[in-house]
Amino acid sequence: MAEIHDQFDTILILDFGSQYSHLITRRCRELNVYAELMPCTQKIKDLGWKPNGVILSGSPYSVYDSDSPHVDPDVFELDVPILGICYGLQEIAWNLGGTVAKCDHREYGSARIQINKFGSDRASVDALFEGLGDEMEVWMSHGDQLAAPPPDFHIIGHTKSAPYAAIAHNAKPLYGIQFHPEVTHSPRGKEVISRFVRNICGCKTDWTMEEFVGKEIARIREICGETGRVIGAVSGGVDSTVAAKLMHEAIGDRFHAIMVDNGVLRRDEAAQVNVMLNKDLGVNLTIVDASDLFLSRLEGVEDPEQKRKIIGNTFIHVFEAEAAKLDSAEVDKGKIEWLLQGTLYPDVIESISFKGPSATIKTHHNVGGLLEDMRLKLIEPLRELFKDEVRALGRLLSIPASLVQRHPFPGPGLAIRILGPVTRAQVQILQQADAIYLEEIRAAGLYERISQAFAVLLPVRAVGVMGDRRTYEQVVALRAVQSEDFMTADWFVFPPDILRRISSRITNEIAGINRVTYDITSKPPGTVEWL
Numbered sequence: 001m002a003e004i005h006d007q008f009d010t011i012l013i014l015d016f017g018s019q020y021s022h023l024i025t026r027r028c029r030e031l032n033v034y035a036e037l038m039p040c041t042q043k044i045k046d047l048g049w050k051p052n053g054v055i056l057s058g059s060p061y062s063v064y065d066s067d068s069p070h071v072d073p074d075v076f077e078l079d080v081p082i083l084g085i086c087y088g089l090q091e092i093a094w095n096l097g098g099t100v101a102k103c104d105h106r107e108y109g110s111a112r113i114q115i116n117k118f119g120s121d122r123a124s125v126d127a128l129f130e131g132l133g134d135e136m137e138v139w140m141s142h143g144d145q146l147a148a149p150p151p152d153f154h155i156i157g158h159t160k161s162a163p164y165a166a167i168a169h170n171a172k173p174l175y176g177i178q179f180h181p182e183v184t185h186s187p188r189g190k191e192v193i194s195r196f197v198r199n200i201c202g203c204k205t206d207w208t209m210e211e212f213v214g215k216e217i218a219r220i221r222e223i224c225g226e227t228g229r230v231i232g233a234v235s236g237g238v239d240s241t242v243a244a245k246l247m248h249e250a251i252g253d254r255f256h257a258i259m260v261d262n263g264v265l266r267r268d269e270a271a272q273v274n275v276m277l278n279k280d281l282g283v284n285l286t287i288v289d290a291s292d293l294f295l296s297r298l299e300g301v302e303d304p305e306q307k308r309k310i311i312g313n314t315f316i317h318v319f320e321a322e323a324a325k326l327d328s329a330e331v332d333k334g335k336i337e338w339l340l341q342g343t344l345y346p347d348v349i350e351s352i353s354f355k356g357p358s359a360t361i362k363t364h365h366n367v368g369g370l371l372e373d374m375r376l377k378l379i380e381p382l383r384e385l386f387k388d389e390v391r392a393l394g395r396l397l398s399i400p401a402s403l404v405q406r407h408p409f410p411g412p413g414l415a416i417r418i419l420g421p422v423t424r425a426q427v428q429i430l431q432q433a434d435a436i437y438l439e440e441i442r443a444a445g446l447y448e449r450i451s452q453a454f455a456v457l458l459p460v461r462a463v464g465v466m467g468d469r470r471t472y473e474q475v476v477a478l479r480a481v482q483s484e485d486f487m488t489a490d491w492f493v494f495p496p497d498i499l500r501r502i503s504s505r506i507t508n509e510i511a512g513i514n515r516v517t518y519d520i521t522s523k524p525p526g527t528v529e530w531l
Contacts, residue, residue, distance in 0.1 A: 004384055005049040007215050008034040009203040012051035016040045016059030016069050016087050019524060022349055022487040023182040024055055024085070026386065027190050032205035033197045036384070037349060044074035053081040053201030056088025058180060062102070062144050063087065063094040071095070081173035081200045083128075086142050089167070089176030096174075098150035103161075107140045113157045113165050113179060126156040126168050128175050128195050138179035138186045145178060173200050209392040213246070216381050220250035223379060224338065230379060231323050232257045232340030233315060234285070235265075236273035237409040239342030241281075242394040243382050247340050248283045249397065255340070256284045256326060260318050262311065263291030264298075264413035264422065267431040276403060290318050298415060298422040302459075304531035307422070311412045320375055339376040343383045344390060346486050387486055407438075407452045408486070416531040420459030430457045432510045433476045440502045441480075450492050453480040455506075456519075456530045464514030466507075473514040476506060481528055489523040 004010075011028050015021040015037055028035035040056070054075055061068040071091055075082065084092040090100045114135050118124045125132075138159075146164035149155065157166030157177070165178045175196065181189030197203050224230060230247055234240040234257045247255040257277055261270045270287050278285040297310050316339075323336040382390055387408070394404040414430050415422050433455040441447050456477040464471040478499075483489035503516040519526075 003049065004034065005036075005051075007219075008207050008211075009052045009201075010049070011035040011053050011055060011197050011201065011203065012047075013037045013055045013057060014040040014042060014071055014075070014088075015057050016091070017061065018058035018087065019488075020180055020182050021057040022346070024057060024193070025345075026484070027182050027193045028055075028197055029207055029386070029389070030190070031194050031197060032207045033203045034207040034384075035197075040069050040071050042072065044072050044078065050078065051080060052203050053083070053197060054078065055196070056082065056084040056091055058085055058141070059087035061087065063090045063100050064144075076174075081196065082175070083196045084176040085182070086178060086180060087144075089178055090144055090146065092174065092176045093146055093150050096150035096153075098146060098153070099148040100144050101147040103143055103145050107142055107145075107161060109140060110185065111138055111140045111159045111161070111165075111179065112136070113138050113159050115166075116156050116158065126175075127200055128166070128168065128177075128192065129156060130195060130199070132188055132191060132195075136186070136188050138181070138189065139183050140179050142178060146176075175200075209389060209396055212385075212389075213393060213396055216246065217250045220247065220379070220381060224251055224254070227254075227334040228338060229254045229256070229326075229334050229336045230338040230340050231255075231319060231326070231336055231376070233319065233342070233411075234259050234273065234277060234283075235342075235409055235411065235413075236269055236276060236406075237342070238387070238394065238404060238406050239344055239382060239390055239408070241277065241342075241399060241403055241406075242390050242397065243340055243342040243380075244277060244283050245281055245397045245399055246381055246393070247379075248281070253284055254334075256286065256336075258319060258322050259285060259287045260315060261287060261289045261291050262294040262314070262413060262415075263424065264294065264311075264415040264418075264427055266409065266414070267435045281399065286322065288318060288322055290314070293318070294415075295422065295424060295427075300421055302420055304416055307415050307531070308412050311415060315411070316376075323376060337377055338379045341378060341380050343380045345384055345386050348383060349487065388484065405448050407447075407450070407454075410529060416529055417454060418457045419530060420457075426457060429474065429510060429512050430455060430476075433457070433506050433513065436505045436509065437478055437502055440498065440505065444495075444498050446492075446494075446498070449482070450480050451483040451486070451489065452528060453478075453492070455479070462515045464507075466514060471514045473512050475515045475517060476513050477517045477519050477530070478502065479519045479528070479530070481523070483523070483528070486528060487523075489528055491520045491522055494518070 013024050013035055025035045025037045112135050115125055115129045145162050149164050149167045152170045153167045156168045159165045162178050167176045181192040232244050234244050244257045259273050277283045301307055391404050414427055418426050437455050458475045460475050461472050462475050480492035481489035482492055506516050
């Protein structure tokens with residue numbers, strides 16, 4: 001069975017815990033080169049495929065500390081180009097005989113790197129910096145730096161405070177740079193990455209959704225065979241909608257979408273999804289009302305991780321029961337073997353860590369809430385894609401723009417937007433607040449400028465005054481962010497009059513709420529969702 005690494009040249013990015021690691025992945029993909037992020041502890045012998053090049057990320061650690069993460073030494077035996085960024089540079093030095101020392105002071109911010117010239121005419125530059133001029137503005141973020149390069153390396157760039165700001169091996173395609181080319185604060189950083197992945201690694205620039213869609217449809221058909229049948233978890237969000245349409249394109253009516261009303265959906269969500277998928281996109285759809293089951297299992301549960309796992313496990317139970325019903329009703333069509341999920345790459349990234357589960361930001365129900373003894377086999381065609389790539393794929397599949405641009409909605413639904421116990425009454429309050437919020441955003445023409453917007457019901461009460469009477473009611477927080485990939489996000493700056501109108505409507509139209517707040521936390525330090 002063809003894997004994505006068999007179909008596209010691939011850059012392996014090894015993550016040492018940098019907040020910028022996912023940006024390296026994105027920059028490669030923006031260059032139409034496929035890249036995959038893995039923990040730095042990945043054993044090369046267990047990889048199962050050979051990358052065209054390797055990039056070592058930055059890190060908040062120091063290579064000489066006893067608990068610092070280190071790469072598998074076998075990476076240097078792969079015989080492919082390697083680029084170390086910041087900590088990655090220091091990791092190369094640490095492994096190959098160089099010296100790393102603490103700086104006199106932490107260097108954080110803009111710097112200018114001078115590009116060293118070589119050759120008898122002093123006019124040649126290394127391939128990594130070819131065509132980039134004599135100097136560049138770059139972004140530094142480090143407390144350590146090279147005190148001495150490893151043997152057989154030469155200096156290809158320096159700054160006033162970092163004499164070994166960029167190094168290269170004399171004979172092998174091994175490179176290290178102290179600055180961060182992946183961030184926008186390094187204006188020509190993407191060109192540096194391009195020199196590495198395109199010129200030095202020689203990667204083909206064929207990672208596009210036009211190329212991906214045909215190959216993925218062929219891969220799905222190979223997986224499912226001539227008779228294999230698939231059921232799919234759909235929520236009406238962009239991810240599950242695109243996944244469902246892609247599966248329908250691949251195997252037609254052998255794919256059956258299932259919409260589970262888990263009791264924590266947005267208002268009128270099930271009815272809207274029925275129209276969208278069944279009638280507009282031609283996808284087989286069954287809606288299962290399991291709201292009582294979900295709400296009973298969530299009763300009294302406050303811990304967000306427990307909510308996610310309960311919902312993930314209950315989803316699987318419901319799907320397996322529905323699959324059994326379909327098998328019994330349609331025995332002549334073959335057995336249902338597969339479960340489709342709309343898992344995306346950020347879900348995977350946020351659910352793994354080189355330090356193990358204890359360092360995970362949060363478990364996504366798509367990747368961390370599944371049963372160990374699940375009968376159905378998972379099929380996740382979007383697992384390697386970022387959100388913007390999924391939207392591009394949706395457009396290729398002729399999904400209407402109004403659906404492709406729809407804000408994400410988490411699998412656990414409103415359960416993770418109710419801080420505290422989940423009850424039917426609490427769900428109804430939040431459904432109303434969320435509906436008003438999104439309605440006003442659309443009316444103001446701001447919906448497509450915002451990446452995600454939603455309301456959160458807080459587990460606190462506040463004193464208020466309504467109609468000359470004292471009230472003691474609940475508080476709603478509003479969240480709206482702008483983001484490229486949901487790995488980082490900035491809060492959206494609303495015009496004050498719009499926030500005023502939203503607050504007025506929520507407090508006046510919804511019984512039980514007397515206070516509205518607006519969340520102005522970016523990611524990091526916060527996450528997009530509250531739980």
